[in-house]
Amino acid sequence: xDIFLKAWEYINSGKVKEEDKxxxxxxxxxxxxxxxFPLKNSWQHEMVCTCTYGSLQGxxxxxxxxxxxxxLVFKTLQFKLKKEE
Numbered sequence: 001x002d003i004f005l006k007a008w009e010y011i012n013s014g015k016v017k018e019e020d021k022x023x024x025x026x027x028x029x030x031x032x033x034x035x036x037f038p039l040k041n042s043w044q045h046e047m048v049c050t051c052t053y054g055s056l057q058g059x060x061x062x063x064x065x066x067x068x069x070x071x072l073v074f075k076t077l078q079f080k081l082k083k084e085e
Contacts, residue, residue, distance in 0.1 A: 007069035016074045028074075030067040037071055047071070 010016050010030050019034075020027040026037040036048040047068050048054070054065035 003064070003066040003069060006066035007073060010066065010070040011074055011077070016070050028071050030070050033067045035067050035071045037075070 015029075015031050017029045018026060019029050024038065024040050026039065028035045028037060030049075033049055033051045033054075035050075035054075038046065049065050049067045051065050051067055053063055054068060
């Protein structure tokens, strides 16, 4: 299945949940996986997912998975809705 379609399905089914927020990160649960979303923009901060594909080492280290895409789209939609209020 296409990772973008899978990400959209996570959002539509309500499986993207913000679990915790600190000064530097927001922690999400996407399905059964956890995604760490950095709030600071620097080379030291990167999105991390606990799924097999998102946490592989080597060429695909920190690869973009459907869980990370779901969080990015979810945050974009939240921002857009907040801006329209």
